[in-house]
Amino acid sequence: xxxxxxxxxxITPDAYRSLEAEAILQxxxxxxxxxxxxxxxxxxxxxxxVSEAPEPETLSTTxxxxxxxxxxxxxxxxxxxxxxxSGQTLQTVKNAILENGFQEAMLCVAQHTASMxxxxxxxVLAILRRYKLxxxxxxxxxxxxxxxxxxxWK
Numbered sequence: 489x490x491x492x493x494x495x496x497x498x499i500t501p502d503a504y505r506s507l508e509a510e511a512i513l514q515x516x517x518x519x520x521x522x523x524x525x526x527x528x529x530x531x532x533x534x535x536x537x538v539s540e541a542p543e544p545e546t547l548s549t550t551x552x553x554x555x556x557x558x559x560x561x562x563x564x565x566x567x568x569x570x571x572x573x574s575g576q577t578l579q580t581v582k583n584a585i586l587e588n589g590f591q592e593a594m595l596c597v598a599q600h601t602a603s604m605x606x607x608x609x610x611x612v613l614a615i616l617r618r619y620k621l622x623x624x625x626x627x628x629x630x631x632x633x634x635x636x637x638x639x640x641w642k
Contacts, residue, residue, distance in 0.1 A: 568639030
């Protein structure tokens with residue numbers, strides 16, 4: 489079974505040489521050592537986020553789009569940033585939320601978007617998750633994100 493490939497990252501030359509030296513001293517591969525160091529260095533909150541169980545399927549065939557106070561608060565929190573995300577990206581993120589939940593959507597964004605879109609979508613997904621919106625409502629808001637961020641949202 490092929491392993492999952494992730495976006496490549498760049499590190500400084502000094503960090504690379506140090507990582508390489510440490511890998512030799514410990515008798516580990518660069519990949520294994522870097523993974524261990526990263527996992528030992530991230531916050532407990534980040535580890536909990538990654539290890540969360542997938543969200544249960546709670547989708548209805550026709551989601552109710554009645555905005556409760558939480559949804560209104562989320563829309564205000566997202567705000568009119570003037571940012572525009574490609575329609576195809578929004579559709580991909582929407583599908584990820586509906587099929588696999590917020591965690592999968594965040595991973596999808598990390599793997600398939602450029603830096604400005606990625607940062608903005610992570611910010612928006614974090615807001616949606618913090619307010620514990622249903623997957624249907626979150627997907628609806630993602631689908632309409634460009635309208636919300638343009639300031640034209642009704």
